Amino acid sequence: MKKLFLLLLILFLGAYSAAASYISLQTSVTSRVVKNTLKVSVSAINKGDEPAHNVQAEIRVKEKTIPAKKLAQLGVNQVYRAQASFNLSHKKPGEYPLIVTMHYADANLYPFSALTSQTFSYKTDALVSEIFGSMQSTTFWKKGKVKLTLKNMSRSEVKASTYLVVPRELTVAEKPFELSIPSKSARDLNFEIENFSALHGSSYQVFAISEYEKNGVYQTSISPGTVKIIKTREIFGINYTVIIVVLLLMVLIFVAAQFLKKK
């Protein structure tokens, strides 16, 4: 009979949770520079299983932001397309960052946003950045940290300005880091992120962007990372960990009691 308890435990461990409806926007961005004008095309396809509402791209180059047209509803497998043009007045040729934020809402008009970032070449052919960055994924509910490691692969020191770009559901505390990375070495940076309005279970792409100048050419390195928002589980306001510890204690006492001899 006692084996049944083992079976019970095994059965409880074996199951998984049910899935709900979701929206998944797959965004692709193309850009080209014609003389001093950057032309950006954004397309986003809804790969989820429910329509997205109020879909709108927001395109950012340096301090200038252009909100693209808004689409009331984007059905499953339907494509949203938008274009924007920027007059560029950069002093130096090189690679510059381009940030696209897709804004959308679910059926309840709860707002979401998703980021994508890439570089475009201005008055030069495409360049390869001499800084390589790697960002660790992180999971948190209210506050968390992401760690970025930047590696300078060049033969000289690089002085870069590095900042984190996050969707509006998250808030990043730090201002851009001004740092110098010696040749052939690496530097670690920690960015503190707060959850502003992200829902439990959602994942966000964030980007660390490092910009620097070298030999009169502007350079940009983009390092993607993922932030998962997982609510701390509680029952009766008590953390799962505490409950599981208490539960294990009770199980231990119960099991031990079975071996006690009757007086």
Add this chain to the structure above:
Amino acid sequence: MLKIFPRKNLIIDLVILVFIAIFLLGYFQPKLLLMQTTINGGDTGSHYPCADYLKEVLLPQAKIMGWMQGNYAGFPLFYHYFPLPFLLVAGLGYLISLEVSFKLITVLGVFMLPFCVYFAFRFLKYEFPIPIFGAVFTLSFLFNQGNSMWGGNIPSTLAGEFCYSLGFALVFLFMGTLYRGITEGKYLVLNALLIFLIGFSHAYTLIFSLLLGSFFVFDNFKKNFKYLFGVYGLGFLFLCFWLLPVLGNLPYTTSFVFRWTIRSILEVFPAVLIPFMALSLFAFFVNRKDKRTVYFIYAVIACIFVYLIGPRIGVLDIRFVAFFQMLLVLFGATLFEGLMKELKFTFLLPFILFFVVAIWVDVNTTYIRGWINWNYSGYEMKETWNVFHGINQYLKHSGEGRVEWEHTPLDESLGSIRTSETLPYFARRQTLEGIHMLGAISAPFVFYIESETSYQSCNPIPDYFYSTLDLGRGIDHFKLFNVSDFVVRSPQVKGIMKNYPEFKLEKSVGEYQIYRLLTNKDEYVTPLANQPVLFLTDDWRDVSYEWFAKEQLKDTFLVFARQADQEDRGIFKQIVSDLDDVKTVPYPKKNLKVKSLIRDESIEIETSEIGHPLLIKVSYHPNWRVEGADKIYFVSPCFMLVFPEKHRIRLSFEPGLPSMVGRLLTLLGVFLAILSPFWLKQRPTLPESEAGAKKWIILFILVVVVGFSFFAINFIVPDANSLLKKGRLDFERGNYALAREKFADVIRMSKKSSGPRCEARVFYATGFVRENRFAEGKGELRKFIEEYPNSFWTPQAYFDLAYCEVGLGNLKSAVRIYQKIVHAFPLTTWAKYSKDRLKDLKNKHETL
């Protein structure tokens, strides 16, 4: 009952029950439940105006059933729905705000279920800790996210099925009290009272209570019959004051029965329930000699049986899967009974089990918390409240006619896709759609209008075919239903409104536009322009629906009767039994003056001409009484007609004969219950018997019956819906001849108004097209279009017809048809395809 439990165990049970309640409150947060906002979400919000009407209009007149003008051109409230939860809402609403009261009653079933199950196990004489295990196990069922329509679980409750949830909790209590009562010969009045409460909460839970009783008929008919007769008889008498009017009202309701499609076995056996169901399997082997095991297994098999035959007996099959799941979950708790004697420190087990189950349920729960927050925060807390409030404020003063609101999923942001159904409460205006579609005689016509005037209509009643978007016809039907305001949301419908100058844009609120139908006169009572025709039929719905969908007869109204008497022959010049025989005969033009006043349960009319028939655009019901006219005629589509005998006419909605008889029978029941100590003989307690061979024979027979039902339903006498599904499957596989046979059967067995018939008819024709048999395809498609000129499938039929013409070499004809599709059905995908085809044809044949 409590004697078998030591005090220590009772305290433990009580603590765990409190834990369960607190766990539930962790999801249903008190601050939301007590927030004074109007509940929204799913169907739930649409129930609120009914509770408000009960409290403000019916109860002050000492009535719980009556007429509500707010939706469906009027419908009889609580003649086809269950008053108990609404009475509780209204009753509590005298002490606290109705908004809060409504919220509390919607969660009552959820909170009661663990308690009812606990006491059921106690009544079934399971010893500690089995009853509290059962209570804890209910959490897995409640938090099952696998469905939100089958009933009993939290998602279904949030979707609006709170009446079912209440009945569900009570019927599991009844499962215990009936067993105990019948074996010990007591609790007869208590059980009858439970039958009353269960039936007063929901019909499906009442059916399940009958299934439970049938076990004892098989068990020992001679011994148990009297007791069962007493319980169910007395329960029936208690219910009569409500049930008899409900039964009398059945001919005036709308049927909604179909076989639910279960796409995966995991819907029935979802992961969150599997561990508990597995325990049940073990429990069955361990406790197979226990009579109570047979009771459980019998109930499980009975559920399967009703599930299989459900659509054939007019009940929704899927509602019995909820009982099936719950029984399989609960029975797992009994596994531990044998173990308890061998174990020490058993007082720890309820705590261990509670936390294991709570964690299990919590980690498997994803969307429930969000949905609860969405519903219980209420309409007023939505970001879109200003928009909805603005619309209501405008509509409150914009006119007297009814309001139609385009059906669109975009309304979800207001609080629910069914937000418009609350207009009678928020805007104090009548609207067409409403929550009680099955209790409304006009529901099929209302949803037909919706399909004519919405880009994404919901077409909810599968027994009927629907229209494609056709505002031109929609305007005719708006006038017929006295619709003066039209609220539009989708960009598609907004885009075509300018093509209809009869509509004037009066107000824009957010993304919504409110149009006034200038050609509607806001009149609920109008004199007929043409002589009414007496139509003899046994199936008025089918005829009326065909009449409604056909444009040609729109101004010639049909009065329905089974046969014509001498008086009828004197009144009606035309008496026909075929729509093709109806002729339009106008009355001579007169300057008639008719005034009307629509009140909650009465209609006052003043007419200048006696004898000239008046159309009353309010749903027909036999409980309407008239003064100033001989009688009320039932006229197409579902309205009332009177021939005035005086200048002043008054109609009033009265209780009717079934209600009178019902009240007397209920009084008799109460009288019998009060006197029960005198006539009820207590039977001696019988020793608990083990399940003998006889019980297993009963189960064997039941299994055979279930198996046969399955075979019979699926292979011998399939219904139209199942046949249509099979036909479509054959069609998709390219077996057109085989599919046509099935479609032909569907056409043969269905009425003209039937949705499956319309679909089968078009696919019957399309099959020929797919086989390149263009001449036959063309012929069948022409017949289809003639029969269904505006149906949902008609644009597709035209498209296939054009394809046939191309195949037959009639290119000019094909071009005309493609152009017609582009012009007549511009918002359909068929219009897009037609444009492409037109381009192709013009490229290939420049002369076209």
